[in-house]
Amino acid sequence: MEVVGEVFLSALLEPLLGKLTSGDLLNFVRKTQVEKELNKWKRRLSEIDAVLKDADEKQITSSTVKIWLTKLRDLAYDVEDVLDEFQTEALASKVRAESQASSSTVRKLLPTCCAGLNPSAIELNMRTGSRLRDITTRLEAIAKEKNELDVGIMSEQRPKGVKKRVTTSLVKESHVCGRDNDKKAILELLMNDDASNLEYSVIPIIGMGGIGKTTLTKLVYNDESVKFDCKAWVCVSDDFDIPRITKTILQHLGSCEDNDLNVLQEKLKDRLSGKKFLIVLDDVWSNNYADWTALSLPFSAGARGSKVIITTRSEDTASKMGSVGAYTLERLSxxxxxxxxxxxxxxxxxxxxxxxxxxxxxxxxxxxxxxxxxxxxxxxxxxxxxxxxxxxxxxxxxxxxxxxxxxxxxxxLRLSYSHLPSHLKQCFAYCAIFPKDYEFEEGELVSLWMAEGFLKQKRKKKHMEDLGHEYFRDLSSRSLFQRSSSESSDISRFIMHDLISDLARFVSGEICFYLDDTKKEPCSVESYAAVRHSSFTSHRHDISQRFDVFYEMKNLRTFLALPTDLSWFSPDQYLSSKVLDDLVPKL
Structure with a gap:
């Protein structure tokens, strides 16, 4: 399979459309040719945004759609670059109007491409005009291609980028290794009829995808020592359909042909009444507390000592559904x-x-x-x-x-990515700039997200740092970040499993680049122009030839030096002056 990253375009287009309706920007370009061009962009991008969900799913099986999305991704970044320049000049113009004395200082801080511009200058600036016309032409072509592709507007529903997962309770125990202690721990929780007032207990098992949560649960479910009046196994997957789940439980307890939720819940309540039951809800993704409350209403009719086991990748889901502390499944030896x-x-x-x-x-x-x-x-x-x-x-x-x-x-692993909201997809994919086994601090990554402009809030009620930490905790709770085993007592460091790191590189595609000195050809020359975010691990002596590939990266936004170890940079490290004086100004 060709490795072409799944683009996270929704995270790009939403802020672009916001910028195109920005009051300061519109006032700045009003009654100029620029305004006409920006209005064209807004109309076309809105039309494209409406079909983006369908296109994002179909790219998995359609190379034509994937190519179209790649073109759109590159164009979206170019649009963002132009709008950032205009917004910078709009802000500078506003400051000049408020304080003439500070105008010279502001001009010095502006990028050279924007310095000295005003609305009339923009319209006359040949380079800017050429860029605008080029983007409009490309955007019109992409919009035309959209009409030729089999993509349309979709209603909100679960992600379909990957095949729906289905599990059963059957297991071949001879193929299972290393879970004896885990099985014993879960069995103890099952047999523990605590003296609480809860009619039933919910035991969450959490861990990253592929770690064996379902297999462990199968071992427990089929163990001869597990004695319950009735048992049921439901593969919930990413569609928390209450009638379907309820009907599946009922089918374990006897035949059921009804589809009405009220009838289904009344029947389930009747069949569970006074009985000690074990229900497994495997592969749960939803963290909607109201849905869980509605589903579990009939469970209260069961006898004390009844149990529900859920398996999930999300700590948030476990905390909302669980009645005991979640059992975290660790990796095998x-x-x-x-x-x-x-x-x-x-x-x-x-x-x-x-x-x-x-x-x-x-x-x-x-x-x-x-x-x-x-x-x-x-x-x-x-x-x-x-x-x-x-x-x-x-x-x-x-x-x-x-x-x-x-x-x-x-x-x-694709499921883990597909279920992320768009703003988290962008933040997660950005982690592709880190090499495998790189240990990072929460504050370090939050600061990088802030610098890149990834933190978006609809209502300005939170400090950006707080919003970034909220993003980080969300990704961590989904088992995408793990605490490093080598962390010190005073500083918490995190790491991504190798496969999660691979996933980040896969979904970021050509956008993120890490200078890997262990590979002679890290990526094709044709892809360098698409790179936006890059990093390299600092050596004691970094000569200029090491960075030759960066001269091909004409649209780079991030040129990040990473430390060789946790002690950060050594004072005697050397970086060639040619990199600082010749390369960096050209990036």
Missing amino acids: FDECLRIFTQHALDSRNFDAHLELKEIGEQIVEKCKGLPLVAETLGGLLRHKQNLEEWEDILSSEMWNLPETENGILSA
Whole structure:
């Protein structure tokens, strides 16, 4: 599968449309040719924005739609650049009008492309006029292409970018490794009939996609020691449909042909009345407390000691639905992942019968980083294949280049991204500028988001820092950021799992670039012009040749130096003066 990032255009177009209706900007360009051009942009972008949801979903299966979205993404960034220049000059003009004495100071702070401009100057400025006409032409072409694509206006509904996940309660226990202690802990929670006044208890199991929440729950659900009057398993997935979930529970307890929610809930209440039940709600995404309250109304009819288990990636969902503390599932050890991998690849628990594959097999298992789903997927791709070259291909391949039809990892992780609101998609994708295993502080990332202008609020009631920390906590609660195991007692540091880091790079596409010195060709030359955000890890002595590739990045917004370790920059580090004096001014 070709690695082309899923564009997060909704996070770009919404603020663009806001800027195009900005009072200060409109007043500044009023009665000029610029105003006419901006009005054209607003109309076309509004038309495109209306079909963006459908296009974003269809790009998964349509290369034509993906190319169209890529063109639109690049154009949106160019529009934003022009509007930022106009807004800068509009603000400067306003300051000049308020205080003539400060005008010279303001001019010095303006970008050279904007310095000295006023409405009449803008209209006469040949370069600006050419840029405006070029953008209008490109926008008209993109709008025309939209009409030729099979995309339309969609109503609000769950994301469809990936296939809906379906699970059952069946499990092959011989293929499960390393969850004995977790199973014991959940069983203890199930058997604990606490003395609280709750009619039933809700046990949340949380963890990132692919870590084995569903598999653990299956083990518990099918354990012979689990004694309940009735049991039900429901795969909720990303559509928290109360009638469907209620009907599925009823079908576990007997036949049910009704569809009316009131009838369904009355029947469920009657069948649960006085009985000790166990209900599993697997793969829950919704954090809507009202929906959960409505669904759970019949549960109160059950006998004390009844239990509900939910599995979710979201701490917020767990806190709203759970009645006991959430059980966080941790990653497996290397040896446990190895056993899962060899079981699926070789029908064996080790490499004893295939010693020639042992070394490369262990290197492949290192890529799993403790996720059983990855071990199972990679093992399945190599099942009954003992050609060393085929194993080397899997070892050298990026996870996103593996065959999609056989790659459950893609579906599992794409869901995590698809469920993010647009403003969080942009903030998450930006993390692609960090290398794998990079440890970052919450405040560090929030400051970067602020500097990039990613923090948007509809009502100016919060400080930007507070809003940024709210974004960060939201991403962390969705298991996209994890606390670093090497953090000190006084400073909390975070890290992204390798696959989550891969996901960020996948969805950001060419927009984010990390200068990886371990690869001779990090990305194609043709893509450099699309790069907007970049970073590099500082070396003790950074010579200018290391940065030659940056001369191709004509639209760069971020040129970020990252520390080599947690002690930040050493005072004796050296960066070539050519980088500062020649490269940086050209970026």
